[in-house]
Amino acid sequence: MKVLKNSCIAIGANIIFCIALYIYNAYMYELIYPVPGRFSTEDTIRDLTYIFFAFITPLTIGVTFSIRSLRKEKCIKILLIPNLIFSLIFLTFAGGFFILFSLVEIYLFIYSFTL
Secondary structure (H helix, E strand, O other): OOOOOHHHHHHHHHHHHHHHHHHHHHHHOOOOOOOOOOOHHHHHHHHHHHHHHHHHHHHHHHHHHHHHHHHHOOOOHHHHHHHHHHHHHHHHHHHHHHHHHHHHHHHHHHHHHHO
16 A cells, blocks of 8 residues: 655645635535524534634644655645645634634633523
8 A cells, every 4th residue: 555645645634624614614604504403502612613623623734744744755845835834824714713712602601600
């Protein structure tokens, strides 16, 4: 069995991120309806889970394998450096949204006990 190169894994992880971003936007603009009849708190929990597993995980894999590939392999750096920059920019945004949604969920949880 042939082992995949680090550069292939890094680029593939960013392609998975782009597909997940497309699906998330289609869901948010109600172009697809996977599960009807949700509550607003379940939407926040669903968003947190989706952001973590579909956005942050592939971007982290992309950053890790891009750096490993730039250090170890003799490959075309013109493709890996933009891939690394793409991953870092979107990882910053996805991490920020994850922290924001987490803080909102914690605030709503604490606020529900004060009522």
